[in-house]
Amino acid sequence: MNIGITVYPTYGGSGIVGSELGKELAERGHTVHFISSSLPTRLTELNERVRFHEVEMMSYPLFEHQPYTLALATKMATVAETENLDLLHVHYAIPHSISAILARESLKPKRRLPVITTLHGTDITLVGADRSYLPITRYGIVQSDGVTAISHYLKQATKEIFQFDDIEVIPNFICQSEYARHAVTDLRAALSPAGEPLLVHVSNFRPVKRPVDCVEILARVLAKGIAARLVMVGDGSERTNVEHRARCLKVYDQCVFVGKQPKIVDYLSAADVLLLPSEQESFGLAALEAMACEVPVIASRVGGIPEVVDDGETGFLSEVGDVEKMANDAGKLLADPELRRAMGRRARESAVSRYRTEIVIPRYIEFYERVLAK
Numbered sequence: 001m002n003i004g005i006t007v008y009p010t011y012g013g014s015g016i017v018g019s020e021l022g023k024e025l026a027e028r029g030h031t032v033h034f035i036s037s038s039l040p041t042r043l044t045e046l047n048e049r050v051r052f053h054e055v056e057m058m059s060y061p062l063f064e065h066q067p068y069t070l071a072l073a074t075k076m077a078t079v080a081e082t083e084n085l086d087l088l089h090v091h092y093a094i095p096h097s098i099s100a101i102l103a104r105e106s107l108k109p110k111r112r113l114p115v116i117t118t119l120h121g122t123d124i125t126l127v128g129a130d131r132s133y134l135p136i137t138r139y140g141i142v143q144s145d146g147v148t149a150i151s152h153y154l155k156q157a158t159k160e161i162f163q164f165d166d167i168e169v170i171p172n173f174i175c176q177s178e179y180a181r182h183a184v185t186d187l188r189a190a191l192s193p194a195g196e197p198l199l200v201h202v203s204n205f206r207p208v209k210r211p212v213d214c215v216e217i218l219a220r221v222l223a224k225g226i227a228a229r230l231v232m233v234g235d236g237s238e239r240t241n242v243e244h245r246a247r248c249l250k251v252y253d254q255c256v257f258v259g260k261q262p263k264i265v266d267y268l269s270a271a272d273v274l275l276l277p278s279e280q281e282s283f284g285l286a287a288l289e290a291m292a293c294e295v296p297v298i299a300s301r302v303g304g305i306p307e308v309v310d311d312g313e314t315g316f317l318s319e320v321g322d323v324e325k326m327a328n329d330a331g332k333l334l335a336d337p338e339l340r341r342a343m344g345r346r347a348r349e350s351a352v353s354r355y356r357t358e359i360v361i362p363r364y365i366e367f368y369e370r371v372l373a374k
């Protein structure tokens with residue numbers, strides 16, 4: 001197949017999932033054309049089967065804001081014609097599904113171009129549910145030729161918010177050979193020179209991820225007399241608040257802020273426990289990646305996380321903001337290496353048996369075939 005994929009290139013899990021999906025499809029013999037404003041971060045290598053088409057935007061004094069949605073639609077239609085695309089697969093409903101539908105409609109007299117939309121989370125729960133975007137998001141979803149969601153929770157939320165449920169649940173996935181715990185002796189020594197165990201948080205530091213809770217948890221763990229350090233991987237608007245709170249709690253010296261990192265798997269291989277105290281999380285790709293690296297997860301019981309993390313088996317779940325319980329659970333794991341290792345082993349087994357690429361990617365391909373056969 002010749003597949004057009006659109007993602008947000010620089011920000012968030014939906015871009016990672018769309019990019020990794022494209023690479024996996026290319027490995028299975030399909031040709032993938034990424035259409036977006038810049039090269040998606042995870043797309044380090046382009047070749048005959050993985051191609052990139054940049055959306056160009058003309059600026060004009062009359063345009064207060066550049067009309068990206070229209071420029072994207074134009075590029076989608078052009079690429080569909082020149083590259084003979086079989087379908088467009090867009091990740092994150094707004095505005096990508098709207099652009100794709102415009103492209104499809106503009107080509108209607110000449111060719112068929114089915115549109116598949118994958119819903120990832122805040123496109124439904126925050127942005128899409130906002131009154132100003134709700135009708136157009138609903139239009140984008142209903143008019144798509146096929147819709148997938150990354151968890152049962154998200155399918156249910158879409159049904160409640162948009163009264164639409166013709167949705168195939170296809171979860172996030174991991175490459176089991178890439179996401180595997182490996183020796184990172186030097187990195188671990190750099191992050192924890194005195195050998196304390198490591199709590200690790202990975203996110204884009206948006207308010208919805210509640211990264212400030214991580215330093216609250218660390219402070220409570222240290223107050224119990226349990227040695228630990230906190231490694232904060234990523235960057236975003238909440239970082240200054242996190243650093244400020246760490247100073248107020250006098251735990252700043254036990255924190256390491258490493259910013260955005262290209263090789264998350266190295267940090268997960270150095271981790272003892274992952275902290276994911278999010279306010280909302282429709283799947284929790286960070287949890288899955290940690291589990292694949294044998295890291296037990298301490299997370300909020302929200303959204304799709306309970307579908308991924310088994311409370312008491314592969315991690316511990318708590319109500320949003322319950323940093324006391326999260327600290328107790330973290331303390332339990334940090335103080336008991338045997339428990340930590342047993343949970344870590346179960347986490348890997350659970351991640352690989354349910355979410356490995358060999359299981360999930362064929363489900364996307366089958367879904368494409370079903371939509372094309374309609």
Ligand code: GMT
Binds near residue numbers: 013
């Ligand atoms: O978080 C978002 O605003 C959207 C999206 C993104 O691009 O980061 O994240 C969502 O998609 C990920 C990949 O499918 C999921 O693993 C995340 O749980 C989900 N984030 C939220 O629901 C907050």
